[in-house]
Amino acid sequence: MKQLPPDTVRLLSSSQVITSVLNVVKELMENSLDAGASSIDIKLENYGFDRIEVRDNGHGIKAADAPVMAVRHFTSKICSHDDLERLETYGFRGEALGSICAVAEVSVITKTAEDDISTQYTLNFTGGVVSQKPSHFGQGTTVSVLKLFKNLPVRRQYYSSTKKCKEELKKVQDLLMAYAVIKPDLRLTLVHNKVVVWQKAKVADHRSALIATLGFGTVSNLVACHHHQEQPEIVLEGFFPKAGADYSSTSSSNPDRTFIFINSRPVHHKELMKLLRQRYAAQYPDDSARNRYPTLMLKITVSPSSVDVNLTPDKTQVLLQDKEAVLTAVEAFLVSLYGYRPSVESQVEKQ
Ligand code: ADP
Numbered sequence: 001m002k003q004l005p006p007d008t009v010r011l012l013s014s015s016q017v018i019t020s021v022l023n024v025v026k027e028l029m030e031n032s033l034d035a036g037a038s039s040i041d042i043k044l045e046n047y048g049f050d051r052i053e054v055r056d057n058g059h060g061i062k063a064a065d066a067p068v069m070a071v072r073h074f075t076s077k078i079c080s081h082d083d084l085e086r087l088e089t090y091g092f093r094g095e096a097l098g099s100i101c102a103v104a105e106v107s108v109i110t111k112t113a114e115d116d117i118s119t120q121y122t123l124n125f126t127g128g129v130v131s132q133k134p135s136h137f138g139q140g141t142t143v144s145v146l147k148l149f150k151n152l153p154v155r156r157q158y159y160s161s162t163k164k165c166k167e168e169l170k171k172v173q174d175l176l177m178a179y180a181v182i183k184p185d186l187r188l189t190l191v192h193n194k195v196v197v198w199q200k201a202k203v204a205d206h207r208s209a210l211i212a213t214l215g216f217g218t219v220s221n222l223v224a225c226h227h228h229q230e231q232p233e234i235v236l237e238g239f240f241p242k243a244g245a246d247y248s249s250t251s252s253s254n255p256d257r258t259f260i261f262i263n264s265r266p267v268h269h270k271e272l273m274k275l276l277r278q279r280y281a282a283q284y285p286d287d288s289a290r291n292r293y294p295t296l297m298l299k300i301t302v303s304p305s306s307v308d309v310n311l312t313p314d315k316t317q318v319l320l321q322d323k324e325a326v327l328t329a330v331e332a333f334l335v336s337l338y339g340y341r342p343s344v345e346s347q348v349e350k351q
């Protein structure tokens, strides 16, 4: 038996963390949000496989931190495992930038409020800085990722069909919509091959953010919800389809407009999704909506110490310590909105 060379270990683990264009965009955007950005511009070339660029107006990276910014397990967000109990940032593992460096060519332009000018850093396979030069950008950080998966031909081939690329672009847009909904004061643009695919201006509140994302017609069929309970402390906020609204305007045949957030993180949560679909469908007497996904925003806020977000590399799945209490609170709200009809529930398709 032999130990694998370090470069092979790095490529193997990085390619598990960075699996798609979507994944890169998500990691870079979350870094921008963690840096306090109120404006993020995302540019893709050739669906992201030639270039992904994420530019923000956040606090930037200090010159002293630059040499380690993409070295794996270096992070400015937590100091120890205990800090996860108080986690308020999207990132914490110090894994993304370093992993992207192992599967693409990466450069970072950054400027803090204290810097006179911005600096462009070129990074290598291991996340080290190989060169730096002055540049002319304003405050914030721009990360450029070129030739994604250049050393993973099977993965590049997998994404090579136009159909697959278009699906990925749609997923990127869906992801941006989720952040647009949860961060009303964020300005966002998505440009592909120099064409604006989607954009959202800064707005005042979640309702305006939903209108900017889904359109006024859809949002006029949604009703605001707010529920606050103590012990365990759970805050539910959101917008749900009005009871009896025409289901073709308040639901979709796929889950891309069912926005679920736990502590501001967009998540996939099977049980919550099932509950939302069941209760939504139960209000339609002819069972016609049973295969539909309701258009809604559900924002769940619980104590950071009662959530485990370190379950999957993309952090879209979370474990809730008080899962039953959360499900009960959501269910009580849905029953009060849509009534209770047990006969429909078993018919909602299993996910
Ligand atoms: P993590 O987000 O888990 O800390 P990353 O590898 O994504 O790990 O980023 C490493 C570090 O680089 C971050 O902790 C942060 O200090 C810095 N950084 C990355 N992107 C940005 C950005 N857009 N703005 C400011 N700092 C950034």
Ligand code: MG
Residues within 6 Å of the ligand: 027, 030, 031, 090, 091, 092, 094, 095, 096, 097
């Ligand atoms: Mg990060």
